[in-house]
Amino acid sequence: MRDRRPCLPVGIIGIVSRGMDANEIRPAISANRVPTPTLERLATYLKCLHDVAQAGVTTISSAALQEMAGINASQFRKDLSYFGEFGRPGVGYHVADLHDRITAILHMDVDQRMVLVGAGNLGAALAGYPGLTEERLHLVAAFDNDPAKIGRKLWHLEVRPIESMGEVNAALGARIGIIAVPRSAAQAVAGTMIAAGILAILNFAPIILRVPPAVLVRNVSVTQELSVLCYHLEAAPTDDPPPHGGA
Amino acid sequence: MRDRRPCLPVGIIGIVSRGMDANEIRPAISANRVPTPTLERLATYLKCLHDVAQAGVTTISSAALQEMAGINASQFRKDLSYFGEFGRPGVGYHVADLHDRITAILHMDVDQRMVLVGAGNLGAALAGYPGLTEERLHLVAAFDNDPAKIGRKLWHLEVRPIESMGEVNAALGARIGIIAVPRSAAQAVAGTMIAAGILAILNFAPIILRVPPAVLVRNVSVTQELSVLCYHLEAAPTDDPPPHGGA
DNA sequence: TAGATTGTTAATCGATTAACAATC
DNA sequence: TAGATTGTTAATCGATTAACAATC
Numbered sequence: 001m002r003d004r005r006p007c008l009p010v011g012i013i014g015i016v017s018r019g020m021d022a023n024e025i026r027p028a029i030s031a032n033r034v035p036t037p038t039l040e041r042l043a044t045y046l047k048c049l050h051d052v053a054q055a056g057v058t059t060i061s062s063a064a065l066q067e068m069a070g071i072n073a074s075q076f077r078k079d080l081s082y083f084g085e086f087g088r089p090g091v092g093y094h095v096a097d098l099h100d101r102i103t104a105i106l107h108m109d110v111d112q113r114m115v116l117v118g119a120g121n122l123g124a125a126l127a128g129y130p131g132l133t134e135e136r137l138h139l140v141a142a143f144d145n146d147p148a149k150i151g152r153k154l155w156h157l158e159v160r161p162i163e164s165m166g167e168v169n170a171a172l173g174a175r176i177g178i179i180a181v182p183r184s185a186a187q188a189v190a191g192t193m194i195a196a197g198i199l200a201i202l203n204f205a206p207i208i209l210r211v212p213p214a215v216l217v218r219n220v221s222v223t224q225e226l227s228v229l230c231y232h233l234e235a236a237p238t239d240d241p242p243p244h245g246g247a
Numbered sequence: 248m249r250d251r252r253p254c255l256p257v258g259i260i261g262i263v264s265r266g267m268d269a270n271e272i273r274p275a276i277s278a279n280r281v282p283t284p285t286l287e288r289l290a291t292y293l294k295c296l297h298d299v300a301q302a303g304v305t306t307i308s309s310a311a312l313q314e315m316a317g318i319n320a321s322q323f324r325k326d327l328s329y330f331g332e333f334g335r336p337g338v339g340y341h342v343a344d345l346h347d348r349i350t351a352i353l354h355m356d357v358d359q360r361m362v363l364v365g366a367g368n369l370g371a372a373l374a375g376y377p378g379l380t381e382e383r384l385h386l387v388a389a390f391d392n393d394p395a396k397i398g399r400k401l402w403h404l405e406v407r408p409i410e411s412m413g414e415v416n417a418a419l420g421a422r423i424g425i426i427a428v429p430r431s432a433a434q435a436v437a438g439t440m441i442a443a444g445i446l447a448i449l450n451f452a453p454i455i456l457r458v459p460p461a462v463l464v465r466n467v468s469v470t471q472e473l474s475v476l477c478y479h480l481e482a483a484p485t486d487d488p489p490p491h492g493g494a
Numbered sequence: 495t496a497g498a499t500t501g502t503t504a505a506t507c508g509a510t511t512a513a514c515a516a517t518c
Numbered sequence: 519t520a521g522a523t524t525g526t527t528a529a530t531c532g533a534t535t536a537a538c539a540a541t542c
């Protein structure tokens with residue numbers, strides 16, 4: 001801890017290249033020194049720190065955080081250690097400071113622009129979700145291929161034809177794309193996005209997208225989540241064991 | 248493989264109880280012999296098998312599946328091995344048969360009933376999503392606490408007052424609940440669901456729910472996913488390295 | 495039979511948790 | 519100073535990948 005080595009910027013420690021020789025299928029493993037589970041937890045930490053701050057707490061130890069939020073204290077400290085030093089031995093963490101630093105690590109201290117493709121129910125729900133703007137995530141354009149939808153308003157956004165994405169995003173410069181189209185259209189949409197300069201995709205379509213290694217994809221699949229829940233339900237809809245019919 | 252031991256039903260091999268002594272915080276680790284990543288991949292396999300079947304293929308090897316869908320052949324076989332034997336050495340897997348068997352493993356060969364709480368944009372998108380019914384996942388009731396919404400229609404569902412959930416679900420017997428309410432209401436909704444007999448929860452609110460160990464929770468957080476994407480974007484909105492101002 | 499491919503075991507890899515010297 | 523708590527290293531645990539005997 002104390003010895004403070006040359007303080008290597010995390011993303012640069014050296015391209016890892018595990019077994020990823022000719023693997024164009026997996027998206028953007030690249031210089032991924034920080035474990036993905038750690039990154040996923042950072043957003044959770046942020047929420048907890050926000051809650052704790054609202055409760056009037058200004059300094060908190062990892063042990064107290066474990067007590068309050070169910071976050072393992074060791075894991076919390078280990079996760080933070082990928083990014084530097086954040087606390088003071090014997091004291092703990094300054095809540096507001098840590099919140100701001102994690103926000104900066106995630107690049108959420110600046111406004112991020114995003115484009116949306118798919119102006120259906122899901123697209124409408126995303127465009128109308130205030131939680132995005134609160135996190136400085138801004139939908140700046142919406143696209144669809146349905147002539148009936150083009151030109152209509154999706155909250156503050158006008159739905160544009162998908163062919164215009166390249167031109168539109170040349171002006172807007174969004175680097176995050178959200179795919180909220182049916183499965184059959186998703187791969188083509190991904191291609192259009194990448195051609196328009198999108199570097200990171202949040203995909204709601206139930207399909208494994210093929211993208212170049214430089215593009216990162218995260219998938220959200222409601223039916224997959226529900227599958228896992230279903231698995232854990234025992235088979236009987238009533239209280240009977242499986243072999244018996246219900247009554 | 249060949250020796251065919253007494254064929255232990257997977258969920259029963261013995262309560263694992265790792266370090267889970269007095270840990271009410273983590274949901275339903277319980278008799279979890281099958282790794283969660285394996286369960287998550289089963290739904291992916293299902294989609295691939297569906298595609299492959301539509302392409303007219305009746306038999307496929309794990310190597311061919313790796314080629315087609317980017318699924319690691321070893322991992323695929325290993326994942327299946329938790330549930331029995333599915334293929335024939337020298338031949339491969341019968342596509343339709345494997346599809347049906349994985350569907351049964353996930354308990355998705357029977358209709359599953361679900362209740363929804365939250366009749367906002369997200370709730371509406373979920374209720375209107377045809378992909379659920381296609382997988383035999385049926386929303387059978389919707390609830391909200393907003394008097395302006397109660398009594399209105401959410402597609403085929405009438406929005407009911409949340410206080411009626413116990414009574415309503417006593418008749419319906421849904422065991423899966425979907426939480427699509429703001430963060431501030433989510434914990435209370437979870438409690439109401441559990442009191443109404445819900446055993447598995449899909450939570451869209453950005454909060455870690457406290458539930459009894461017997462209840463399983465899966466979280467979907469759009470902002471968390473976007474955080475991970477943002478992290479991988481370099482800081483410069485244009486092409487300049489971070490220290491320089493844009494032009 | 496010879497070739498192909500499974501299910502499973504062993505080896506590797508990575509992530510989580512525990513322990514502790516450093517230090518506030 | 520004595521007590522508390524960090525950041526980090528080491529130990530544990532679990533998941534992925536490779537290798538191969540079994541067998542179609």
